[in-house]
Amino acid sequence: xxxxxxxxxxxxxxxxxxxxxxxxxxxxxxxxxxxxxxxxxxxxxxxxxxxxxxxxxxxxxxxxxxxxxxxxxxxxxxxxxxxxxxxxxxxxxxxxxxxxxxxxxxxxxxxxxxxxxxxxxxxxxxxxxxxxxxxxxxxxxxxxxxxxxxxxxxxxxxxxxxxxxxxxxxxxxxxxxxxxxxxxxxxxxxxxxxxxxxxxxxxxxxxxxxxxxxxxxxxxxxxxxxxxxxxxxxxxxxxxxxxxxxxxxxxxxxxxxxxxxxxxxxxxxxxxxxxxxxxxxxxxxxxxxxxxxxxxxxxxxxxxxxxxxxxxxxxxxxxxxxxxxxxxxxxxxxxxxxxxxxxxxxxxxxxxxxxxxxxxxxxxxxxxxxxxxxxxxxxxxxxxxxxxxxxxxxxxxxxxxxxxxxxxxxxxxxxxxxxxxxxxxxxxxxxxxxxxxxxxxxxxxxxxxxxxxxxxxxxxxxxxxxxxxxxxxxxxxxxxxxxxxxxxxxxxxxxxxxxxxxxxxxxxxxxxxxxxxxxxxxxxxxxxxxxxxxxxxxxxxxxxxxxxxxxxxxxxxxxxxxxxxxxxxxxxxxxxxxxxxxxxxxxxxxxxxxxxxxxxxxxxxxxxxxxxxxxxxxxxxxxxxxxxxxxxxxxxxxxxxxxxxxxxxxxxxxxxxxxxxxxxxxxxxxxxxxxxxxxxxxxxxxxxxxxxxxxxxxxxxxxxxxxxxxxxxxxxxxxxxxxxxxxxxxxxxxxxxxxxxxxxxxxxxxxxxxxxxxxxxxxxxxxxxxxxxxxxxxxxxxxxxxxxxxxxxx
Numbered sequence: 001x002x003x004x005x006x007x008x009x010x011x012x013x014x015x016x017x018x019x020x021x022x023x024x025x026x027x028x029x030x031x032x033x034x035x036x037x038x039x040x041x042x043x044x045x046x047x048x049x050x051x052x053x054x055x056x057x058x059x060x061x062x063x064x065x066x067x068x069x070x071x072x073x074x075x076x077x078x079x080x081x082x083x084x085x086x087x088x089x090x091x092x093x094x095x096x097x098x099x100x101x102x103x104x105x106x107x108x109x110x111x112x113x114x115x116x117x118x119x120x121x122x123x124x125x126x127x128x129x130x131x132x133x134x135x136x137x138x139x140x141x142x143x144x145x146x147x148x149x150x151x152x153x154x155x156x157x158x159x160x161x162x163x164x165x166x167x168x169x170x171x172x173x174x175x176x177x178x179x180x181x182x183x184x185x186x187x188x189x190x191x192x193x194x195x196x197x198x199x200x201x202x203x204x205x206x207x208x209x210x211x212x213x214x215x216x217x218x219x220x221x222x223x224x225x226x227x228x229x230x231x232x233x234x235x236x237x238x239x240x241x242x243x244x245x246x247x248x249x250x251x252x253x254x255x256x257x258x259x260x261x262x263x264x265x266x267x268x269x270x271x272x273x274x275x276x277x278x279x280x281x282x283x284x285x286x287x288x289x290x291x292x293x294x295x296x297x298x299x300x301x302x303x304x305x306x307x308x309x310x311x312x313x314x315x316x317x318x319x320x321x322x323x324x325x326x327x328x329x330x331x332x333x334x335x336x337x338x339x340x341x342x343x344x345x346x347x348x349x350x351x352x353x354x355x356x357x358x359x360x361x362x363x364x365x366x367x368x369x370x371x372x373x374x375x376x377x378x379x380x381x382x383x384x385x386x387x388x389x390x391x392x393x394x395x396x397x398x399x400x401x402x403x404x405x406x407x408x409x410x411x412x413x414x415x416x417x418x419x420x421x422x423x424x425x426x427x428x429x430x431x432x433x434x435x436x437x438x439x440x441x442x443x444x445x446x447x448x449x450x451x452x453x454x455x456x457x458x459x460x461x462x463x464x465x466x467x468x469x470x471x472x473x474x475x476x477x478x479x480x481x482x483x484x485x486x487x488x489x490x491x492x493x494x495x496x497x498x499x500x501x502x503x504x505x506x507x508x509x510x511x512x513x514x515x516x517x518x519x520x521x522x523x524x525x526x527x528x529x530x531x532x533x534x535x536x537x538x539x540x541x542x543x544x545x546x547x548x549x550x551x552x553x554x555x556x557x558x559x560x561x562x563x564x565x566x567x568x569x570x571x572x573x574x575x576x577x578x579x580x581x582x583x584x585x586x587x588x589x590x591x592x593x594x595x596x597x598x599x600x601x602x603x604x605x606x607x608x609x610x611x612x613x614x615x616x617x618x619x620x621x622x623x624x625x626x627x628x629x630x631x632x633x634x635x636x637x638x639x640x641x642x643x644x645x646x647x648x649x650x651x652x653x654x655x656x657x658x659x660x661x662x663x664x665x666x667x668x669x670x671x672x673x674x675x676x677x678x679x680x681x682x683x684x685x686x687x688x689x690x691x692x693x694x695x696x697x698x699x700x701x702x703x704x705x706x707x708x709x710x711x712x713x714x715x716x717x718x719x720x721x722x723x724x725x726x727x728x729x730x731x732x733x734x735x736x737x738x739x740x741x742x743x744x745x746x747x748x749x750x751x752x753x754x755x756x757x758x759x760x761x762x763x764x765x766x767x768x769x770x771x772x773x774x775x776x777x778x779x780x781x782x783x784x785x786x787x788x789x790x791x792x793x794x
Contacts, residue, residue, distance in 0.1 A: 015135070015136040015491055015495035016135045017135075018135075018136070018492055019135045019136050019138070019139035021126070021129075024122070024125055024135070024142060025118075027499070028121050028125075028142060031143065031503055032114055032117060032118050035507060036514070038516060039107075039111075039114060040110070040111065042107045043519070044519065045106045045107070045109075045110055045517060045519050045522060046110060046113070046514060046515075046516055047517045047521075047560045047561075047564055048155075048156045048316065048512075048515055048560075051155070051157070052522075052564050052567070052573075053572065053574060053575065053587050054573060054588075055109070055156065055158045056105075056106060056109060056522060057573070057576075058090050058091075058574060059091075059100050059105065059109045059158065060105055060106075060522075060578050061077070061577040062090065062091070062097065066101045070699065070700075071092070072084040072085060072090075073085050073086075073700060073758055073763065074699055074700055074723075074758045075577075075586075075699070076537055076582065076697075076699050077580065077581065077583070078577070078582075078583065078585065078588070079585060079591060079595055079596070079719060080541075080595055080717060080718055080719045081718045081721070082588065082591060082592055082595070082719060082721075083273065083277050083590075083721065083723075085273055085760075086273035086274050086277035086590075086763075087199070087274075087589060087590055088159075088199035088201070088270060088274040089199035089200065089589055090199065091199060092270075093197050093270045094159075094194070094197040094198055094199070095194065095197070096112065096116070096194075099111060099115065100112045105522075106519055106522045107519060109158065113158055113161050116165035117146055117151065117152075117165065118146065119166075119169075120164050120165035120166075120168065121142040121143065121145055121147075122142060123165065123166070123168035124141050124145035124396075124400065126138070126169075126172055127141075127168045127171055127172040127400070128141035128400055128403040130172065130176075131403070131404070132404060132407040133407075134406075134407055136495055137402075137410070138403055139499060140337075140399075140402055140406055140498065140499065140502060141399040141402060141403035142399075143502050144331060144398070144399035144506070145168070145399040147502075147503055147506035147507055148328075148329075148331075148395050148398075149305065149325075149326075149327030149328050149329035149330070149506065149509060149510065150325055150327060150391065150394075151164055152507075152513050153325045153326055153327050153328075153513065153514075159198050159200045160198075160203055162195075162198040162200070163195055163198040163199075163200035163204055164200075166191065166194055166195035166198065166207075167195065167207045167210075168396065169195075170188075170191055170208075171207070171210060171396075173187050173188040173191045173192075174188045174191075174192065174211050174259055175211075175214065175215075176188065177189075177255060177259060178215070178256045178259065181255055181784070183781055183785070185258070185780065185784070186262075186777045186780050186781045189259050189262035189263050189266060189773075189777060190266070190777065192259060192263035192266075193262070193263045193266035193267045193773070196266070196267035196270070196271070197267055202389045202392060203392055206392045206393050211256075213352050213355070213356060214349065214352055217348040217349060217351065218348065220348065221348040262773055262776060262777065264773075265770065265772055265776070266770055266774065266777070267770070268765070268766040268773070269763060269766035269767045269770040270766065271766065272766035272769075275762075276722075276762050277592075278590065280592055280593060280721065280722070281591060281592065282590070282591050282593045283590065291385070291386065292322040292324045292387070293321070293364065293366025293367060293368050293372070293387040293388055294319075294321070294322060294364040294365050294366065294368065294388055295308070295319070295320065295321040295322070295365075296365065296368050296369075298321070298322070298361075300437075300441050301319060301327070301328065302329065302335060303332065303335070303434055303437045303441060304437075304438050304441040304442060304464065304465060305329040305510055306445075306457070306460050306461045306464045307441045307442075307444075307445050308320045308450055309326075309450070310450050310457070311457050311460070312556050313556040313557055313558050314512060314515065314556055314558055314559070314563065315511050316510075316513075316515070317457070317460070317511070322386065322388045324386045324388045325388065326510060326513065327509065328391040328394060329506070329510070330394065330395075330398040330399070331502055331505045331509070332434050332438070332469070332505065333471060333472050333475035333476070333498075333501060333502055333505060334398055335398065336427070336430040336434055336472060336475075336476070337405040337409075337479075338357075338397075338401035338402050338405065339430035339433070339434075340405040340408075340409070340423075340426050340427055340430050341354075341402065341404040341405035341408070342354040343430070344423075346404065346407075349400075349404070353397040353401050353404075354401065356393045356397045357393070357394055357397050357398065359371070360391055360392070361390075361391070361394070363375065363390040364387055364388055364390035364391045365387070366387030367387075372387050372390075406479070409423055409483055424480070424483075427479065427480070428476070431473070431476050434472060435469055435473075438465050438469055439469075441465075442462060442465040446458055446462070460511065464509060464510075467505065467508060467509070468505060468509065471501050471504065472505075474497070474501050475498055478495075478501065481494045482494050482495065482498070515560050517560050517561045521561055521564055521568075524579050524580075525579075526568065526569070526571070526579040527569075527633075528581060528623060528633060529579055531623070531633075532635075533635065534581075535581040535582050535622065535623060536580075536581075536582070537580070537582060537697055537698070537699070538697025538698075538702070539620070539641075539642070540620055540621070540622030540623065540639055541583055542581055542582070542621070542622070542625070542633070543584045543585070543603060543623070543624050543625070544570065544571065544583070544625045545611070545625050545626070546603070546604045546627075547628075548570055548625040549572070549585070549604060552566070552567055553572075566630060566631075570625055570630050570631075571583055571625075573586070573587035574586055574587050574588075584599060584621060585599055585603075592719050592721055592741070594719075594720065594741035595719040595720075595742075597658065597740070597741070598615075598658065598739075598740055598741045602661060602662045603615070603616075603619075612663070613638065613664065614661075614663070614665075614667065614668050615662060615666075616639070617638050617640045617668055618661075618668035618739065619639075620640055620642045621636060621639055623635060623636070624636055640669065640717075641695070642695075642697070642716060642717045642718065643695050643702075643704050643716050643717075644668070644669060644714075644715050645690035645692055645706050645712055645713065645714045645715065645747075646687055646690030646691075646712050646713075647668070647669065647670055647671055647672040647712075647715060648685070649671075649672055649673075649682050649684075650671050651673075651675070651678075651679055652673045652675070652676075653675065653676060654675060654740060657673045657675075660673055661739060668739070670687060672713060672715050672738050672744060673738065673740065674736060674737075674738060675736075675737055678736045681736055681746055682736070683713075683747075683748065684710055684711040684712055686710070688708050688710045690706055690707065690708035690709075690712050691707050692714075693706065699758075700758040701755070702755070702756040702757075703754070703755045704753075704754050706747055706751070706752050707750070707751045708747060708752070710749050711746065711747065711748050711749055712746075712747060713738070713744045713746055713747070714745045714747055714752075714754050715738050715742070715743070715744045716738075716745070718742060718743050719741055719742065720735070720737045720738075720741055720742055720743050723760040724758055724759075725756070725758075726745045726755065727755045728746075728748070728752050728754055728755075730753075733745060733746060735756070
């Protein structure tokens, strides 16, 4: 069924004509521009948390590699080297990244994010329009999704925001492709692969769980219809039809499976390297699985976003107990409409979405609730660091539930009937419950503030309650007004008022939700770049002390600009990537397990001012941050080159190697620790007077000339990882694990040319599989007949 065109039909309400797809796209773009005009006009850039410490530095490094004509498979500037593309959340293979790769940074990264925010809102509009067959409820859902608290908060995570933007498009295209097949089946696979390449595992996981839940809901609905029809006709059956798959459902199920296979193939170039890194990473089934859960009262923040929150120094509030997100607020008007939709329960999709909401909240409690503990018994949850991330499906479900409520509350085109008394009571009842909860939470929060919150937090809580309550009442009045037959001008005014109220409620519900700073704060120019013996690729490195890292991690100044400048001076997080300065730590989701253990136990594990000089020397640390002055760097003249040779191999098991590395008596120029299982590959067990004559170091290739009077080992202070391959004088040889987490290459006597190259065979296999997936999509596309637009055909 196709909804009215809303252009020539005189019975179509003005609200429907006002928010046609083209007009809604323009309206949403206008709201985005009003909200972040400084970013779009190049006067400001986002700054909050992960954006400045991870998102922007990663984009900067990717941008530099792109213009050097280099695909960044390996990052040599952090953690003594670690995979870059395989991290997945670096957006290396995501086509949308061309936005900030081709255009100047940092402006282009802000543009990238706001374009995706707009795309997500328009995607929910398209999906809700298909489900409700109405424009205006879809417009409400689109605005509610684009400015949802968690979506706005995701402006600090480029990869998460890109995945949020594609979430509704995946649901829409998969549903359409599974039902209709043809070219829409191919479109579903391509859109699913696009989201897969964004590198937001949790958002992607929940997207496909939503797809599966909606498909199961439709399957159950069809089976129930068959059962009722058989009962009406008196058809005898040996088994209840409810538990027998109807033949008409075989084709859609096969299409769904084929879409999943195609998505996996298309994204294989990203997924295979990621799975390999995950296998060698620090994560396991129980890794940080129980931190940053929602507290027992966490759901209260859906009603009162400032309840039991603590204000940081710059004024950003965080929920007491979890700091993954400052907000997952959907708006009181949206929540009230969602409650009405659930109360009415007018379609299977409503029940699926309502179930998703309840399960999400229950699981997000983590170990504060029973569901997360039960899921941990079924399967490993170590890949998801924070149970609070289970609130992600709420972001999608609540705006769509609000659209279903408006579909039922507002008169359909050609039927200008007033709102039924039952529906009116449901709407008033939902609003009354939410207002009572909001007032009650405010009174409790006022009498029992969070320790250290102060009067500022209490005043913000009160202001938030007043703003939310007023928005709810005005939105309720607008809905009731729209439900009555009125003049076109009145209908249009109320429609616009409701959309603006939802926008304002969401945009203002928290202070400093999306703070910005001037663009020049991100410009390169660290003092260490001008220092003698400055850190450089293949040369000396910088390192933070444990005290400095803790200071940067916990110290937030009232000014975001000052905070970021301090962090940049200390090369905190991944800010060293802006300067191109190598250092021994970094801020990533996945680390190589062995190198991470060396770093945390021997460098960051020392909470005193004295660090073992041998381990610092071996790492090539020529600049060490001061433990008392964040702006001061101490120069270390004893730092060794990153490539040494001639050490005596000592065969020590992994358990004893870490202890030996931390000993002040270890001499890294005289002894190298090799695991006993590599003894057969070591050509000589004595020390020699080998000399490294020259070195040439790039991100993916290392060459050196070594002269040795006897067979020996060349030791590299680079993290050991299996894709690295070595040749000596053109002949392949083994790379041994040295000093627990690093590399060693055996060489013969005489002059040798040692070459190491990063050759990721899993990436190459993935590229082949992705090419196969593209070929399959091309064949399916050519064999299928053209189909109509996803937005207009229903």
